[in-house]
Amino acid sequence: MLSWEYDEYIRSHIENLISKLPDGCKVYILHIADVEYINLRENKIHQGLATDIKTNLHVITSVFSSLGDYARAISRIKYEVFDFDIIHAHDWMSGIPSIIAKLAYIKPFVLTFYRLGAKNNDKNLISLSIEGFERYSCNQADALILHDKGLRKYIFEAYGIPWEKIYVTPEWDGIVDIYKEVLEK
Amino acid sequence: MISWEYPPRIVGGLARHVFWLSKELGNIGVEITIVSLDHPLAPMFEKQGKNTIVRCLSYRFPSPDFITWVYQFNCWMLEKILTELRNDYDIIHVHDWLTAPIGLTLKHIFRKPLVVTIHSTEYGRRTGIHNDFQKHIHEIEWKEVFEAWKTIVCSEYMKKEVIAAFNVPLNKLSVIPNGVNPVSLDQKADIIEARSRYAEPWENIVLYVGRMVFEKGVHILVESARQLLSRRWDVKFILVGEGPLRANLTNSIEKIGLGNKFYFPGFLTDEEVKVLYNICDIAVFPSLYEPFGIVALEAMSAGKTVIASDTGGLSDIIVHGFNGLKVSPSSSIDLEKAIDYLLNHPKERSRMGHNGLNTVYEKFSWKSIARHTKKIYQRVLEEYNKGSWKPN
Numbered sequence: 001m002l003s004w005e006y007d008e009y010i011r012s013h014i015e016n017l018i019s020k021l022p023d024g025c026k027v028y029i030l031h032i033a034d035v036e037y038i039n040l041r042e043n044k045i046h047q048g049l050a051t052d053i054k055t056n057l058h059v060i061t062s063v064f065s066s067l068g069d070y071a072r073a074i075s076r077i078k079y080e081v082f083d084f085d086i087i088h089a090h091d092w093m094s095g096i097p098s099i100i101a102k103l104a105y106i107k108p109f110v111l112t113f114y115r116l117g118a119k120n121n122d123k124n125l126i127s128l129s130i131e132g133f134e135r136y137s138c139n140q141a142d143a144l145i146l147h148d149k150g151l152r153k154y155i156f157e158a159y160g161i162p163w164e165k166i167y168v169t170p171e172w173d174g175i176v177d178i179y180k181e182v183l184e185k
Numbered sequence: 186m187i188s189w190e191y192p193p194r195i196v197g198g199l200a201r202h203v204f205w206l207s208k209e210l211g212n213i214g215v216e217i218t219i220v221s222l223d224h225p226l227a228p229m230f231e232k233q234g235k236n237t238i239v240r241c242l243s244y245r246f247p248s249p250d251f252i253t254w255v256y257q258f259n260c261w262m263l264e265k266i267l268t269e270l271r272n273d274y275d276i277i278h279v280h281d282w283l284t285a286p287i288g289l290t291l292k293h294i295f296r297k298p299l300v301v302t303i304h305s306t307e308y309g310r311r312t313g314i315h316n317d318f319q320k321h322i323h324e325i326e327w328k329e330v331f332e333a334w335k336t337i338v339c340s341e342y343m344k345k346e347v348i349a350a351f352n353v354p355l356n357k358l359s360v361i362p363n364g365v366n367p368v369s370l371d372q373k374a375d376i377i378e379a380r381s382r383y384a385e386p387w388e389n390i391v392l393y394v395g396r397m398v399f400e401k402g403v404h405i406l407v408e409s410a411r412q413l414l415s416r417r418w419d420v421k422f423i424l425v426g427e428g429p430l431r432a433n434l435t436n437s438i439e440k441i442g443l444g445n446k447f448y449f450p451g452f453l454t455d456e457e458v459k460v461l462y463n464i465c466d467i468a469v470f471p472s473l474y475e476p477f478g479i480v481a482l483e484a485m486s487a488g489k490t491v492i493a494s495d496t497g498g499l500s501d502i503i504v505h506g507f508n509g510l511k512v513s514p515s516s517s518i519d520l521e522k523a524i525d526y527l528l529n530h531p532k533e534r535s536r537m538g539h540n541g542l543n544t545v546y547e548k549f550s551w552k553s554i555a556r557h558t559k560k561i562y563q564r565v566l567e568e569y570n571k572g573s574w575k576p577n
Contacts, residue, residue, distance in 0.1 A: 057252065057321055064256035065325060068289025068332065075293045079577055096260065103267035104294045125249035129257070132246030136260075 002070070004063070004093035006031040013114070014090065017172045028077050028084065031094070032066060049073050058126055060133070063093045070097035078105060086110060086179055088145075092117070092130070095137035102140065108182045111141035113151060118158050135159045143167060143182045145175070187262065187277070187284040189255070191221035191238065198363075198479055199280055199304060205364055209555030211235040215562065218270060220262055220287075241265045252321060259286045266291065272576075276300055276562055282307070282322055285329040292332060296576045298569045300561065301333035303343065305476040308350045310400070312474065327351045334565045337558070339363050339477040340498035346476070359561055362501075364551035365482040368459040380464040383448065384421040389528050391420055392465035392489075394458055394480045395472070397428030402471035402494060407434050407447075408517035409471075413524055414446055420528065423461060427452045462487040466534065467527050473514050475499050482549050485509070485541030490534045492523045502549075508541040 001017075003010050006029070018027055032049050049069045056062035074097065077084060088110045089098035095111050102109035117130035138144060138159045144166045146152050152166045167178050186207055190200040207217040217236045222243040223229065231238040241261045248254040262284065272295040279288035280302045292299040307322040308314055314323050330336050330351045337359050338344050344358050384390050391410070395401045403424060410422045424434075424447065431449060438447050453461070462468065468484035470493040477498035481491045485502075491509035493499040503509040510527065512519040527534050569575075 057317055058249070060253050060256060061321060064259060064286050065321070065328075067259075067286045068293060068328070071290040071293035075296060075576070079296070100263060100267065100290055100294060103264065104272075125247050126253075128247045129249060129253055132257075133260075136245075 001027055001029045001088050001090070002094035002098050003029070003031040003090040005091075009114075010090060013112075017175060020172045020175050022176065026082060026084075028081065030070065030073050030077075059093065060126065060129055063096055063133075067097055067100070070094075071100060074101045085183060088112065089137070089141075090114070092134045092137045095141070096133065099137065099140045102142075108142045108185070109140065110143045110145055110179070110182060111137055112145045112147075113155070114147070116151065116154065116158075119154065141165070142185065143178060145169060145178060186217050187220045187266075187279045187287050189222055189258065189283045191219055191240075193226050194222055194224040202304070202363060203280060205366065205551040206555060206558060207236050208234065209364075209551040210559060212552075213555055213559055215555075215559050218274060220266055220270075222258060222262075239265060239269060250318070252318060255283050256286065259284060263287050263290060272297065275566060278302070279329070280304065282326045282329060285325050288329060289332055296574060298334040298565050299332060300335050300337065300565060301329050302337040302339075303330065303347055304339060305343070306346055306350050309343075309346050309474055309476065312400070323350070330357075333357065334569070335359055335561055337361050337561065340501045342497045342500060343476045359557075361554055361557045361561070362498075362549055363477050363479050363482070364554040365479060365486055365545055365549050366551065367486040367545065368462045368483050375460075376463050379460045383423060383461075383464060388419055388421040389467070390465040391422050391524060392461055392468045392484070393422070393424045393426075393470070394461070394468070394483070395426050395470065397424075397426050397431040397434065399430065400472065400474040401426075401428075402473045402515065403428075403430060404434065405471045405473075405515055405517050405520060406469055407438065409521040409524065410447070411438075411441065411443065412517065412521045414443055417525070417528075418446075420524075421446060421448065423448045423450070423465070425450055425453050425458060425461060458483075459487075462489060465489055467492060467524060469520070469524065470494065470499060471512070471514070471520055472496060472499060478502055481509075482545055485538075486545040488538045488542045490527055490537040491541060492520065492527065502544070504544075506537070508537055508544045510537075 001014060030049060086108050087098045087101050089095040090112050098109050117127055117134055120127050138155060138161045146168050147170050149168050152168050155161050155166060156163055186203060188199055188203040190196045192200050192204050207219055210217050211234050219238045221240055223240045227240060229240045243258050248257055276298050277288050277291045278300045281304050288299050306326055307319050311319060314320050330353050336357055338347055339362055341360055344360050347353055393403060393406055397403055435449050438444055462484050468489050468491050470478060470481050472494050475497035481493050481499055481502055484491050493503050493511060494514040495511040496514045503511050505511045510523045512523050
């Protein structure tokens with residue numbers, strides 16, 4: 001499970017998701033380390049990434065200057081902890097390192113959006129670039145899991161993502177079946 | 186080997202460096218795959234001798250600034266490497282900060298050793314770190330050097346600069362100079378004909394090649410020339426290159442009525458510059474900051490005497506009075522005296538030019554540079570193979 005932020009909002013969503021997973025299912029959560037460390041459940045492992053790059057001009061430079069840190073943490077999980085089955089990113093920012101992991105280790109990659117840069121009315125070169133990365137992440141994802149149907153319609157129309165690749169589950173109901181379906185594909 | 190420029194995509198000196206280094210490494214049995222950016226005149230996949238060139242799209246969507254564009258193409262290059270090359274290589278070699286995120290990511294994701302070449306630093310290029318953009322680049326450079334198994338720099342001067350800027354342990358750094366290809370013309374007749382296009386038979390040609398920017402000290406050369414031309418009239422100054430200072434310099438020269446003693450041809454092709462190296466009498470490089478100074482070597486390879494600032498890589502290359510003259514950086518008076526001295530002493534000029542040519546052949550051939558680089562690769566692989574940091 002990769003996230004950029006790990007604030008109350010994202011944490012409550014991920015806690016809820018984990019509660020829907022069967023016992024024995026291991027989850028490793030990676031995010032940028034500026035929040036408190038909390039073990040969600042005994043069999044869930046949690047790690048914040050520390051990045052040495054301090055001067056981040058905007059969110060895009062932050063993402064790419066921490067790409068090596070994400071790669072280091074992902075490879076430590078793969079080579080030293082357990083060989084995971086699925087990568088689930090919780091925004092486009094963690095979507096970029098997830099794409100790296102997907103392509104490097106040939107693993108399925110699932111992406112969840114809670115909000116979209118494309119829906120931002122304030123258009124400038126940064127937001128257009130963010131839109132580009134959102135579209136790129138959507139294209140690379142094996143499945144998109146969203147919480148509301150409106151967002152599904154928007155991603156379908158704005159980013160041209162196939163309808164059948166986008167799943168909508170408001171409370172992560174059926175998440176295990178979605179994971180299984182993605183793994184089978 | 187990962188580089189954002191590779192011929193025919195030439196932005197600065199990096200493209201030529203990567204081209205010749207990889208070519209000569211290929212000739213001594215090191216198989217190189219170069220990953221670079223697209224160019225309208227080049228295929229996306231190409232075999233050049235034993236080497237493979239893979240090119241990626243450089244543009245997919247808008248970016249607000251240069252750094253963001255750099256990160257965008259890092260993303261496309263990574264995608265290409267991961268899908269087409271996977272982990273089918275032993276060492277990752279990146280040049281400068283522009284492809285650092287790729288190097289760092291591949292290093293960790295496949296646990297392969299990373300070698301970095303630092304051609305110049307943001308700190309040195311701008312004589313300090315003055316804004317957030319620079320600070321970001323500086324920190325990326327630091328991280329790249331920190332994570333590298335070995336860092337290669339092109340001169341003793343750059344070694345000191347990298348140690349000072351990034352606090353790198355000495356044993357992580359190796360000095361391998363840049364290489365140069367001889368630029369001497371085969372036919373003497375070509376030289377006489379070409380010379381007549383640029384200067385009168387009684388005029389001596391003083392040549393400058395480089396970007397028209399402050400750090401190259403071209404404004405100091407113009408000041409020296411102005412002083413010299415007040416005493417002697419038998420000199421023509423040819424200043425090759427583009428940059429923000431060019432318009433100001435040409436305007437100021439026109440104003441004082443010396444327009445016919447200067448020629449600013451702008452950017453020239455390699456072939457045209459080669460001709461100028463061969464027809465000039467003296468080549469001058471008055472840089473204030475110069476990590477290496479490949480242009481000085483090119484002039485020396487044409488057998489020409491070089492006058493250069495006693496700074497950076499130029500200090501390593503020039504032995505004062507043997508293969509050229511060194512002058513204090515930013516001293517137009519010193520530079521004027523040195524030009525005047527060489528114009529008055531043609532035998533000395535010839536002796537130093539001859540010694541310069543020998544220096545290039547002995548120390549700065551691409552074959553020798555490739556051999557040094559191969560040794561570093563071998564040492565890195567030996568250390569890597571002994572260690573436990575590997576994928577399993």
